[in-house]
Amino acid sequence: MKQDRSEAVSAEDAAAFERDGVVCLRNVLKPDEVEHLRLAVSKQMEQLGVSATGYDFEALAQQVWDTSEPVEVGAANRFDMQAMKELVLSDPDSRPLLEEGEASKKGLFFYDVAAWRWDPGVRQVAFDSALPGIAAELLGANNLNFWEDTTFVKAPHTRQKTAFHQDLAYFQIEGEQCVIVWIPLDAANDGSGVMQYIRGSHRWGETFAPNAFVSRTSFPSSPHPKCPDIEGNLAAYDIVSFQVKPGDVIIHHVMTVHGAGGNRSDLWRRAMSFRYCGDDVRYFDRPGALKQAGGAAGLRDGDRLFSKDYPVVWPKPWPGFRLSPVYDARQIGWDLERARYT
Template identity: 80%
Template sequence: MKQNRFGTVSAEDAAAFDRDGVVCLRNVLTPDEIEHLRTAVRKQMDQLGVSATGYDFEALARQVWDTSKPVETGGANRFDMQAMKELVLSDADSRPLLEEGEASEDGLFFYDVAAWKRDTGLREVAFDSILPSIAAELLGANYVNFWEDTTFVKAPHTRQKTAFHQDLAYFQIEGEQCVIVWIPLDPANSENGTMQYVRGSHKWNETYAPNVFVSQTPIASSPEKRCPDIEAYPHKYDIVSFDVQPGDVIIHHVMTVHGAGGNPSDHWRRAVSFRYCGDKIRYRDRMGAIQQVGVTHKLRDGDRLFASDYPMVWPKPWPGLLLADLYQQPETMTGSGD
């Protein structure tokens, strides 16, 4: 297999990423690294109902479509979910996005963010695994900043799909030199909700408004256009998915349109995603972007991502340096230790 200048990605995989906007790489992470991520996710899920950032989108979707009840999110307060409900119900084109089958109270679509700020194990994978080097190669970047991590868990018998969307307008960035690494912690396939990507959509030269995940309804404050209704007309698009095992990763371009099925199976589908930005990315306080958790920077539009909120994870000052150990937890995150 021909290797590139960093020796982390084959020439064939680099070409596939450039052509398709997504590539699946096999056996990238070690069993110990996967276990670090599982432990971090388990800690997050244990705080559901108490955490300010953890949500069950399956339960929220049921509440959104039940017009007789307000939205209840426990201790989670990152989003105004009642306003989201009103937005979805006011959208003439919105509809539930559910796998076929009988209604079940067993499902869970768990979402949380920013575990890297308090979990050493997850930080080791984000900073000190081979992933930053892979991101640098695919992006052709001179250096790489870590942007954020997100957790997505679909429990068995979860009917809720993830609406097709594009990531760029969710982030406070300008530029396209950004990748998202989707890391399965369980075997994932079409039966339990693996990711689905519209091949080549990163070259459409379109920026789409963020949506609310449980519906195609775009966030009202975004000036961007609505993402196409791919769920209604899947035959019109070149949709690709990958059967993956723990250790594999799927990497997509920030402009690639993607979504996911529900999980009607009897098996869990846990996953973590990492976002990496190259040296051409600049900060932009984008209208409609989701506000990040616990950021302390004072960056202005057009600034490079030179802030402790966006650690530079590649290249390292010297080989073997473990960046995760150097991270200093900000005071805003104190009390949420490992």
């Protein structure tokens, strides 16, 4: 039975999400919850070069477009970046997606995933904050599974944009009851690279192939068409963005097309995103989707996401119940001392 309605979601918020495919909610997270995520991001960034999942997309973009420069990603092995470079260079429509600025200024576009698997603070926010109830309310879902978290950091003067894309084809799921919660850990606006969304694009009725983020080039293993050239035709689309501060969240539907500019400011733009899936979502080993870091153990196409890898975070068994303190990370095959999969 559906639990009480989230007080953080007004009727106007729900209508905006239904109409636009995106809504910004203010003062949702508490200061200590934001700090939990900041600490986890700091730990991730300290492991850049030795982590299996952390990347600097700014450096990668430079390596992609410089044919004389080899691809160097340290210990990261989630993607075949040399193959991605060859793919982008073979695409006649590909081009660098950079803000105007001084080429000599070196930025950082940091990416990592799955902090929830080793960091109890991230689990606390993902499982026990107001977010699961809000996501369930917006989706009209009776049950909600946590899918994954992703970290995106753009340092000051990072010219690299994030190509417009749609999330569904990146995920090994099918169904439409899925939202992405974008959580700013610093104040963000258009100048520092806050997310940009195409209003109503969740109703286009089209699934677009994943792209490489630093280019519009789509993954050839995906059966879906390439996302339209939005960067080259911004005036043709109804694009909305939100000026946000820590504690605010932006929530978009899995079908909503979105991207981001570079960080032209003198300030950091740190953010983490959570993904939640509702009742109609099923596991689907989608061609072209990104393989998760350690996820989907034992699931087959068509299965509900009832798995140790996708905890049920809504409804709570009773009011005030907290899942994160009783969730044992060792059960998902994570070695907490070495912070890597066993």
